[in-house]
Amino acid sequence: MLVPIILGLIVIVNAxxxxxFVKDLLKHKKETAAEPGNPVVMAIATFLIFLLSTFGISDFAIGSSLYPKAKWxxxxxxxxxxxxxxxxxxxVMALAYISSIKVGLITLATAIVCQVIGAYVSPRYVTKLPTKVIKIFVSIGLIVAAILILxxxxxxxxxxxxxxxxxxxxLILFAVLCLIFGAFNNIGIGSYPLTMATVYALGMDPGVAFPIMMGACTFSVPIGSMQFVKLDSYSRKITLFTSTFGVLGVLVAAFVVKSLNTAxxxxxxxxxxxxxxxxxxxxxxxxNREEKKNAEN
Known part of the structure; x- marks a missing residue:
């Protein structure tokens, strides 16, 4: 009974x-078309990013590395x-993969609620951060992702x-950490590897890591993302391509490729x-040096 309820709520929140997103996209059609990025390259890149993400290679890490370099x-x-x-x-990953939930309901609900709160509150502060601070936060996220992969x-x-x-x-410690992880998502530090490490460290069965990670993210990320849309602090073009070609990557990974040696x-x-x-x-x-130099002059 729990699985259909969770899947139904996932559909509602993401809808x-x-x-x-679509409302904002239609309102800013010209701005979206003018955003940088070759459509063919973006289609291929976003397809591959989320195909690999389905097999556990962080889309946050790849996106943080690729998008600034490509100037997208x-x-x-x-x-x-x-x-x-x-x-x-x-x-789509959640709907394709969550077929059974073996985690306790209170534990799962705690992860979802706390990450949603963290995700809802933090965007309004993230958008006010100076660019150099955002760079440092994203760098920390990349380093954390690399350390956890290793x-x-x-x-x-x-x-x-x-x-x-x-x-x-x-449970209290887990709740506090989930609140922080929900906020971390919004500064470019992906919560998947952090949640997985926490689940293991607290002595939980590794098998429950996936429903906790997926459950928390499929509720918290849309909530935070709607704030970013309202604050006009995101790329509409990239989001449009991942919402189409990225989804195709997920479906190919889930139903065609099914397994991939990612070592x-x-x-x-x-x-x-x-x-x-x-x-x-x-x-x-x-x-930072340039700002100090300008201030001195």
Whole structure:
């Protein structure tokens, strides 16, 4: 009984985002068409990004590395874009993969509610951050993503336990962390690997990590993303392409390819992500020096 309810709520919440996005898209058709990016290249890139994301390679990490280099989106709008672009593809992932939920209802509800609160509150502050601060936050997110990919490859994650639900102090700690993870999404730090590491560290069965991650994100990210749309702090063009070609990537991964050896790709992603983080930090430092120099003059 729980599964149909969760899936129904996923459809409703994500439909609200889709309505908000389409309304904004129709209102800004000329601006969207004028945004940078070759349509063919964007179609191929977004298809591959979410095909790989379905197999566990972070779309936040790839997007943070690719979009600024390709000059498809400004640094200021990057956090919002990373969120809005993944809403529809992640909803499709959830509908394709969540067939059974073995996690305790209170634990799952805690993850969803707390991440939604974090995601709802933080966009209005993120959009006010200086560009150099956003660069630093995104760089931190990239480094965290690289560390967690490497930790997984070398078996450094906690092994997890047998619990399917949390109670007492562990549940309170989990609630606080989920609130933070929901806010982290909005500054470009993906919550998937952080949630997975937390689930394992708190002694939960690794099998419950997916419904918690997916459940929390498919509710929290649309809520935060609607704020980014209202604040005009995202790329409409990238979001449009991921909502079409990105979804195709998810469907191909889920129903055609079904399995993919990502071991070599993960090494490539780590190298690219760390390089992008390094160059972004360099850029932030350079901006800071220029601001100081201008202030002195």
């Amino acid at each position: 609200c985002f889709a309505f908000t 989106v400004s640094d200021k709008k990057l956090p919002g874009t990373l969120n809005t672009e993944c809403v529809i593809p992640v909803a 930790a997984g490859k070398f078996g450094l994650y906690p092994a997890g336990g047998n619990e399917s639900a949390l109670t007492g102090g562990k 070599a790709l993960q090494w490539i992603v780590v190298v690219v992500v760390l390089y992008s983080a390094f160059t972004m930090i360099q850029s932030a430092v350079k901006m």
